[in-house]
Amino acid sequence: MTDLSSCTILLVDDTEANIDVLVEALGQEYDITVAMDGPSALEIVRQSPPDLILLDVMMPGMDGYEVCHILKENPETEGIPVIFLTAMTSPQDKARGFEEGAVDYMVKPFSIIEVKARVHVHLSLLMARRELALQNRMLEMEILHRTRELSETQAVIIESMAGLAETRDTDTGDHVLRARLYVEFLSLKLMDHPRFQHFFAHSPPELIGRAAILHDIGKVGVPDEILLKPGHLTAEEFETIKLHTIFSHAIFSKALSRLEKKQFLSIVDDIAYSHHEKWDGTGYPRGLRGDEIPIPARLMAIADVYDAMISARVYKPAMSHEEAAEYIISQSGKHFDPDVAAAFAEHQNVFRKIASTYGPGSSFGQTLSASAPIDWDTILEDG
The missing domain is CATH 3.40.50.2300 (Response regulator)
Known part of the structure; x- marks a missing residue:
């Protein structure tokens, strides 16, 4: 009583x-x-x-x-x-x-x-x-605590898997973390767009950004002599490289079949499986065309191409931001979703700032991790 x-x-x-x-x-x-x-x-x-x-x-x-x-x-x-x-x-x-x-x-x-x-x-x-x-x-606090624990666990798993990819390819580490910024930024700019509102209503930009970190995880299945080759690939070797999207899908589709709540992993799978698809249907691995390509993969396509172009590799020098931006804008409606390419064109200075601030040789990997929230106010300042 x-x-x-x-x-x-x-x-x-x-x-x-x-x-x-x-x-x-x-x-x-x-x-x-x-x-x-x-x-x-x-x-x-x-x-x-x-x-x-x-x-x-x-x-x-x-x-x-x-x-x-x-x-x-x-x-x-x-x-x-x-x-x-x-x-x-x-x-x-x-x-x-x-x-x-x-x-x-x-x-x-x-x-x-x-x-x-x-x-x-x-x-x-x-x-x-x-x-x-x-x-x-008390229940709300417990739910908040459990949710935070789950989010932290998810982040650690992401970082661990990304680290696994990095052990195979040292160029991967900074690239995947810059990719997170590029993709999350595009998500922020497109979340109110009429064509994308339905997707972002249930998929916040931070979630898309984190998923982008795992876009190349399938490269762990590519042989070292091809993945680390210090020169241009033969046509046959390139076909082998293209299999990394298939390897990624094999990893995530198996995990998805065992999960009841699949939102995050579904986005990871969409990005890893389809970020090399092209708007005109000439991409790989499935030749998807237009809106058949998952929205997160369309964002990742621009992020991946831009970062690859401005980054130096053993087989090529780095391009300038202007050269990369010109190419991406020219490929609107061909390689890239026109609305995503337009968002890139309008805000390309932010891409430039992310690349210059967190490019090779920076302390990016030490200052930002998969679990860290992004301070967009700082990043966008003068951007």
Whole structure:
């Protein structure tokens, strides 16, 4: 049984005899405060809100209805249960009392036994509501904690898998983390676009960015002599390299078949499997065309091509930002989704800044990880 001995009750009545009777009846069980008029009652509530109020209606100046109305309009006091205790007995009076927000309405002359019983009931209900609210807050905190743990675990797994790819190809590390920035930035710019709203309504940009980190994980299945070849690939070797998209899909489709909630891994699979598809249908591995290509893969296509072009490799020098941007814009509607290419063209200076700030030789890999939130205000400053 709930202990109500610590509960406080405010008695509001302009008749001293009524106050005395109620204090005697309730004072041994509860902490009692008294007010003889409406303004005094409101001031007491402001300074030290009680758990329950027994309120007379007919008082000089401000009547009980007005007091109750003021209390219920204030978010800080609207939850205090009010019981009217009055000589006004008509149905209209009672109806108004409940309309003003009272939880109960008792008439004078009152029965002490009835008053004590109703006070006990409403205080018990109040304590039960508070207990339920406390449990709900604790549950929300636990859910938040579990969600944060899950997010951190997901991030660590992403970083570990990306690290696995990096052990095979040292160019991969910085590239995949820049790819995260490029893709997340494009997502932020396109999330309100009419063609993409439906997708981003359930897939936040941060999620797409994290998924982009694993776009080349399938390269772990490519032989070293091809993956690390210090020169141009033969046609046959290039066909082998192209298999990394198939390898990625094999990894993730098997995992997806065992999951009930698949949102993140589905996006990872879309990116890894389809980021080499082209808008005109000439890409690989499936020759998808136009809107057949998953939206995350269309974002990754631009990010991947841009970063590859501006990065030096053993078999080629780095291109300038201007050369890479010119190529991407020229391939709108051919290699790339026209709307994604347009977003790149409009905000290409941000790509330039990401590349110059977090390019080869920077401390990028030490300052940003898959689990770290991106400070876009800093990145976009002057961008």
